[in-house]
Amino acid sequence: MRLNRVSLGNASHHGRISRAGVADSSVPAAPVTGALRHVGFFYRTMDEYARTVAAFLRAGIAVGEPAFAAVPPGKLGVIMDALGSDARHIGFADMTLLGRNPAWIIPRVREFTGRHAGRRVRYLDEPIWASRNAAELREATRHEALINLAFAAADAEILCPYDAAELDPAILADARRTHPALLTEGRLGVSPGYAVPFRIPSSCSLPLSPPPRGAMFHPYRSNLSEVRALVLEHARAAGLPEARANDLVLAVSEVAANTLRHTQSDGTLTIWHDRAEIVCEVRDKGIITDPLAGRRRPPQDANGGHGLWLVHQVCDLVELRSDTSGTTVRMHMAIRPRILPA
Amino acid sequence: MDLLTASVATVESDGEPYTLVKLVGEADVTNCASLRDVLEAEVAKLPRTLVIDLSGLRFMDSSALHVILRANRSMDREGGVLSLAGPREPVAKMLRLTAADQLIPVYASVSEATAG
Numbered sequence: 324m325r326l327n328r329v330s331l332g333n334a335s336h337h338g339r340i341s342r343a344g345v346a347d348s349s350v351p352a353a354p355v356t357g358a359l360r361h362v363g364f365f366y367r368t369m370d371e372y373a374r375t376v377a378a379f380l381r382a383g384i385a386v387g388e389p390a391f392a393a394v395p396p397g398k399l400g401v402i403m404d405a406l407g408s409d410a411r412h413i414g415f416a417d418m419t420l421l422g423r424n425p426a427w428i429i430p431r432v433r434e435f436t437g438r439h440a441g442r443r444v445r446y447l448d449e450p451i452w453a454s455r456n457a458a459e460l461r462e463a464t465r466h467e468a469l470i471n472l473a474f475a476a477a478d479a480e481i482l483c484p485y486d487a488a489e490l491d492p493a494i495l496a497d498a499r500r501t502h503p504a505l506l507t508e509g510r511l512g513v514s515p516g517y518a519v520p521f522r523i524p525s526s527c528s529l530p531l532s533p534p535p536r537g538a539m540f541h542p543y544r545s546n547l548s549e550v551r552a553l554v555l556e557h558a559r560a561a562g563l564p565e566a567r568a569n570d571l572v573l574a575v576s577e578v579a580a581n582t583l584r585h586t587q588s589d590g591t592l593t594i595w596h597d598r599a600e601i602v603c604e605v606r607d608k609g610i611i612t613d614p615l616a617g618r619r620r621p622p623q624d625a626n627g628g629h630g631l632w633l634v635h636q637v638c639d640l641v642e643l644r645s646d647t648s649g650t651t652v653r654m655h656m657a658i659r660p661r662i663l664p665a
Numbered sequence: 666m667d668l669l670t671a672s673v674a675t676v677e678s679d680g681e682p683y684t685l686v687k688l689v690g691e692a693d694v695t696n697c698a699s700l701r702d703v704l705e706a707e708v709a710k711l712p713r714t715l716v717i718d719l720s721g722l723r724f725m726d727s728s729a730l731h732v733i734l735r736a737n738r739s740m741d742r743e744g745g746v747l748s749l750a751g752p753r754e755p756v757a758k759m760l761r762l763t764a765a766d767q768l769i770p771v772y773a774s775v776s777e778a779t780a781g
Contacts (some may be wrong), residue, residue: 547693548668551724569755576726580694584728623768624734629727636762 353384358478361470363502363514365487365495369401372484375506376447377405379482383445384412392447393418393428393434394484402447422450425459425466426635429618431474436477443478451498453489458640460494465527467501472521473615482506495562497524523614531642531653534604538595543579550592552581554603561596570637571656575603575629578652582607595660600639606652611645669696676713676779683714683779685763689721692729700729704736716778720726720751730765739771748749748771 359629366372375390380402384389392402393416403410414435422428428450436444448470450463455633470481485498487507499505499516501524539557543550548597554575575592582590582605590607615630635641669690676685684707694702707715717733719725733749740747748770751759761768772778 545695547695547726548691551691566754570758572724573726573755574758576693576724580726580728583694621763623764624738626731626735629730629763633727633759635763636692 348362358476359471359474359481360479360504361474361481361502362483362504362506362511363498364465364482364484364506365498365508366484367488373399373401373405374607375509376402376482376484377409378634379447379480380406380413380445381409383480384409386445388480389435389439390414390445390447391432392416393421393431394449395419395452398449398484405478422463424467424635424638424640425450425463426618426641428466428502429469429615430620432470433473433620435591436474436479445480446482448483450482451483451485451490452487452495453491458642460641461527461529462642464494464497465502465523467498468523468527469615469618471501471503476550481511493526496597497526500600518566525642531604531644531651534593536593538593541592541594542589543582543592544589545583547576547579551576553592554594557594557596557603558601558656561601563601563656567656571603571654574641574654575605575632577634578605578654581609581630587607598658600655600657602653602655604651606651608649609645609651610647611643616643617641621631669700670692671700671701672709673707678692678779679715680744683716684710684712685718685775686717687718687721691724692722693724693726694728697728701732701735704732704751705739708736708739708745711743711745715740715745715747715778716750716775717747719756720774722753722756725756725759727759727763730759730763733769734765738754748772749776750775 357605364375366375367595379619380390381390388400391414394402396417396419399415400418406413421431428448432446432448435446450466451460467483483498483502484497487495496516502514503517505512505514528542539553539658541550541553551572554572555568558571563571579590579592586608588608590605593604595602596604617635619628619632621628634652634654638654639657644651667690669688669692672687674684674685674692684705686707713738737747745766749760751774757771760771770778
């Protein structure tokens with residue numbers, strides 16, 4: 324960096340790379356269940372859905388508990404019809420927007436619980452539906468598992484509907500693993516599949532498919548400006564609107580900056596796109612062990628933690644795999660943000 | 666060519682003089698230590714007002730933001746005010762997403778930052 328001093332004396336400044344080290348976040352302790360009740364609800368008909376969800380929300384209204392429902396748009400009308408005039412007590416959100424990237428959901432629910440601190444709250448959480456693609460379903464399942472960790476100490480009642488008639492049996496099997504309790508055929512019971520201590524289903528951590536042949540491959544060490552220029556060039560060529568191209572540049576740069584901060588070796592950037600999306604993948608030797616990394620809004624004045632937060636905030640989907648051999652962060656951006664059929 | 670250039674000026678205005686730091690280029694983890702040195706040197710002079718002109722900044726990452734947040738804390742402690750001026754949209758968006766814009770006043774231009 325060059326320093327121009329207009330009205331003051333000269334001083335020499337040399338660019339420095341921050342000290343290398345290893346990411347030091349550790350896996351938080353297992354959640355203690357108690358105040359949080361996180362229930363998977365397997366339904367087979369829309370009538371069953373409407374009755375059960377309305378009863379869940381009304382039980383909260385009856386005792387003055389704040390309630391929030393984030394569901395696909397097709398379900399909004401069903402719930403409002405079932406609730407009638409009671410619907411005005413509920414906050415609603417379209418899950419195809421709020422949870423397009425499932426990593427956006429936990430921070431939003433935290434905002435909700437934070438606004439009503441000291442009170443028991445109710446939340447209807449429906450991030451999983453049959454037409455979502457495999458990567459989205461993996462990340463939505465991860466989100467479901469992380470609810471147990473993120474809200475372990477919250478005084479909250481969370482109900483998560485699953486369409487048992489439409490969803491793949493493997494998705495339902497994972498729902499049994501991510502929910503301590505299940506509501507099936509009108510009966511509420513303990514989920515035998517739920518593992519204590521906290522665990523993310525193994526299906527969420529399957530190795531990522533290899534990048535397609537012809538993907539651009541670029542090793543980097545400290546020239547992040549070049550990394551950013553490559554991302555911008557490819558994002559424009561793929562047809563990503565300028566603002567979203569800049570979002571992707573920020574995300575990739577933040578992940579690549581972690582390579583410089585936390586490792587002693589090169590990282591690699593791989594970029595590819597098709598008509599639907601552009602994908603940037605960054606690999607390095609760093610290790611990320613905190614399963615909630617990027618899903619907590621850092622305090623405004625924090626000295627760290629903004630990097631992965633920004634990555635998740637600007638991308639449509641982020642897949643992260645990390646073990647002792649290193650970390651891969653795969654960032655997806657839809658060329659045209661689609662309206663997900665639901 | 667340097668990735669980041671910082672120009673520092675003490676500007677006389679109708680009211681009190683203020684310190685203006687103009688950044689041009691890209692601010693990231695590779696040059697944030699230098700940026701920190703520049704800002705710390707200016708903060709140490711205890712100006713009442715320090716304006717960072719971001720209009721020439723094409724890119725800013727969270728490392729550079731942390732340096733600015735740190736300077737803001739120091740200014741706060743000394744009873745001074747740090748403000749940001751003229752961020753381009755990608756930088757402005759980053760300030761919004763981190764909520765740094767709720768902690769540090771952000772103005773459309775230097776003249777707005779120093780008005781009144």
